[in-house]
Amino acid sequence: MVHYGKKVFEMYDLIIIGGGPAGLTAAIYASRYKLKTLVLTKNIGGMAVENPEIENYPGFGKISGGELMVKIGEHAEALGTEIRREQVKSVTKDKETFKIITEYDSEFKSKALIISTGLKRRKLGVKNEDKFKGRGISYCATCDGAFFDSKDVAVIGGGDSAAVATLILSEFAKQVYLIYRRDKFKRMLPAFQEKLGKRRNVKLLFNNRVTELGGDTNLEWAKLSDGTKLKLGGLFVEIGFEPEVPFKTNFELKKDSKGFIDVDKGMKTSEQAVFAAGDITNGSNLFQQIITSASEGAMAANSAYLYLAGGV
Numbered sequence: 001m002v003h004y005g006k007k008v009f010e011m012y013d014l015i016i017i018g019g020g021p022a023g024l025t026a027a028i029y030a031s032r033y034k035l036k037t038l039v040l041t042k043n044i045g046g047m048a049v050e051n052p053e054i055e056n057y058p059g060f061g062k063i064s065g066g067e068l069m070v071k072i073g074e075h076a077e078a079l080g081t082e083i084r085r086e087q088v089k090s091v092t093k094d095k096e097t098f099k100i101i102t103e104y105d106s107e108f109k110s111k112a113l114i115i116s117t118g119l120k121r122r123k124l125g126v127k128n129e130d131k132f133k134g135r136g137i138s139y140c141a142t143c144d145g146a147f148f149d150s151k152d153v154a155v156i157g158g159g160d161s162a163a164v165a166t167l168i169l170s171e172f173a174k175q176v177y178l179i180y181r182r183d184k185f186k187r188m189l190p191a192f193q194e195k196l197g198k199r200r201n202v203k204l205l206f207n208n209r210v211t212e213l214g215g216d217t218n219l220e221w222a223k224l225s226d227g228t229k230l231k232l233g234g235l236f237v238e239i240g241f242e243p244e245v246p247f248k249t250n251f252e253l254k255k256d257s258k259g260f261i262d263v264d265k266g267m268k269t270s271e272q273a274v275f276a277a278g279d280i281t282n283g284s285n286l287f288q289q290i291i292t293s294a295s296e297g298a299m300a301a302n303s304a305y306l307y308l309a310g311g312v
Ligand code: NDP
Pocket: 051, 054, 122, 123, 124, 156, 157, 158, 159, 160, 161, 162, 164, 181, 182, 186, 187, 209, 238, 239, 240, 241, 286, 287, 288, 289
C-alpha cells in the first residue's frame, strides 16, 4: 500500500528518492539487508510505466511497463519497504544525518541516501511550445495517445522513445509523421525501425526540424525546415532527456560535463553516504534501460548497506 500525507520525524537507515526501476530495486535489496527503508517518489515506476510493451526484461517475454513496475513495487513492499508518494523538496545533511522535507512538509531522517530520480524531458525550444502544451503538444504518447483518435499527428525525435510513441499513436491516429533531423536513424533499435516500416499510416520525414508552431487556442499546424506546413491535431515531443536533481541540497554532488551524477563502480557519489542509481548517473555507459537501472539500484543498496555496517 502506498502512503500519502504528513508524517513527521521518522528515522530510517536508508531513504531512496525516486521510485523507478533503480529506486525500487534498491529497495528490494536494502529490505533484504534488513535496512529500515523508505522510498519517496512522485510516481511509482517512473518513466518505465509509459512503455506499453517491454520485450527485453529477462524472464517476462512481453510485459507492459506499468505491470512490470507494479510487480517490482509490490516485491519491495512485501520485503518490508515503505513507499510514500511524496515529492522531495529539500535534503539537508547535518553531520551523519540527512533531513528530507517533502511537498507536504513531511520530514524524514536517514543515515544514508540513494538518489534515483531519473531524468527530465528535453523540450523542443520552438516558439509557442509552452502555449500549446496540453493543447495539442504532448510529451507522453502512452498517457495522451487515445485523445488523438483519427487525427493527423506528428512525433519529433529519432531514438527509441520516438519509435515507441509513433507505434502507440499509429494505433489511434489517421496519419503519424515521424520527424527526424538526420537522414537515417542512428540511435533507434533496428527492431523498432522494422516495426515502423510495417505501419501503413506512418510516414518518416528525415532531414527535418519543426521551425514554427501555430493555431488559435489549440495547435493546428507545424512548419518544417524544408518549408512543408503540416496540418496537425497533435505533436509529440520525444527528443530525449536531461539529468536534473529535482530538489535542493546543502551539499554539492560532483557531476560530469553533461550533468549526470558522477558515480564510482559501487554507485557512490562524491558525498559520503549519498549513493545514486539509474538514468541520473553516468554509470552503465549511459545505456538507459530498465535492467541497467535495476542493476545500479542493486549495487547502490549494497554499497549503502556496507557503509551503514561500517565497511565503506
Ligand atoms: P535519445 O537521446 O536516445 O534520442 C533523442 C532523439 O531526439 C535523437 O534522435 C536526437 O537526435 C533527437 N533530438 C534531440 N534534441 C533534439 C532537438 N532539439 N530537435 C530535434 N530532435 C532532437 O532519447 P530517447 O528518449 O529516445 O531514449 C532515451 C533512452 O531510453 C535511450 O537509452 C533509449 O534506448 C531508452 N529507451 C528504450 C526503450 C526501449 O523500449 N528499449 C524505449 C524508450 C527509450 P540525434 O539522433 O540527431 O541526436
